[in-house]
Amino acid sequence: MKKLVLTATAAVALSWASGATAEDLEFLLTNKASSPVIAFHVSPASTNSWEENLLEGGYLDSDYEIDVVIADGQTTCVYDIRAEFEDGDALEDYGLDLCELGSYTFE
Template sequence: MLQAALKAAVCAAVMLSAASAAAAPDKPTAPVAQSQDGASADGRDRHVTIRNRTGWTMLSFYASDASTDDWEEDILGEDVLENRQNVRINIDDGSGACEYDFKAEFTNGEELTRFGVNVCEVSEYIFTR
């Protein structure tokens, strides 16, 4: 139940952040708090600004705990991330994990996958070709 609530909060945050990014694509968007005090259960910050610098429009973005073989649901939902836009999201899924795999799918059919991104240590991740 907590994981479903987290996913709903992340989806809502992505939609709000994507709208902000469209208005000012090169400026970071406001952070999205997971809990009332803005910290995860273990106090580690797992907010990451995803920057699309591929030249393509990102249709979907997935972030899954690196210890699993399955991709979680598309964080962007119905939104897209245009080239040169940014979105700040909370990757925290409540598991306590720091290592996540990222996958992005683009309008031209390209798919970029990055493995073992430590979201406890990075505050931004730039997708390039």
């Protein structure tokens, strides 16, 4: 049985600001890379800095997946992502429409 090592939950919630009219955005994050993801950041594409590490205290091992919930009060679907891997590699991807994609896979 596969299990995911995170900070006690199977979903990662990101809560920057609260907005009454904004919808939460949920997508599936899969790690097919050979190294575990030790840090994962999601930021609205309109910002110039990375938000907090959503995996703080945990990691996403190879061949595992997790549901990510972004509850930041934003009305956008377009985000930038950054992942840092245990082997020292990093990946950044910009301008992703996470509402349309529904998932993201590191390969």
